[in-house]
Amino acid sequence: MTSRERLLDPDHPHILSTRNSLAVAYQAAGRTGEAIRLHEATLRRREQTLGAEHPDALASxxxxxxxxxxxxxxxxxxxxxxxxxxxxxxxxxxxxxxIRSVRSKLERILSGSQ
Known part of the structure; x- marks a missing residue:
């Protein structure tokens, strides 16, 4: 447990932001499985606490x-x-x-040029 987690609620926006950053770091380090698990959990918690259309949930x-x-x-x-x-x-x-980032990535996949 991190010091932030001891001081704040596990669903506090700062905790969720830190978890999101950690998942991004896992991905950058090639630890894709761990990144996916943490991204999935963070998205779920952000949608539950902030709403599915909150900018942080959309980023997740x-x-x-x-x-x-x-x-x-x-x-x-x-x-x-x-x-x-x-x-x-x-x-x-x-x-x-x-919008630009998501659209670009979606178009790249759909065009088959990865």
Missing amino acids: GHNLAAAYEVAGRLDEAIQLYESTLAKCERLFEPGHTL
């Missing part, structure tokens, strides 16, 4: 989809990119960074 969905993509779980990646993109398009202006 984007990160998990990217991890699925790296792991070759393309059907899951596509499904999550599509649902994340739909939510982002409802919430953000068309040029928002997250």
Whole structure:
């Protein structure tokens, strides 16, 4: 247990942000299985505590989809990119960074150029 976890509720936004960052670090280190497990848990908790359309939950969905993509779980990646993109398009202006990133990754998978 980290010092943050001893001081804050496990669903506190700072804890969830730290877990998301750790999952990204796992992925960068090639520890994709651990990254996916932590991304899945973080997404679930962010959706439960913040709501499925909260920007942090959408960022978690984007990160998990990217991890699925790296792991070759393309059907899951596509499904999550599509649902994340739909939510982002409802919430953000068309040029928002997250919209551009999700759309770009989804188009790359669908075109088969990975």
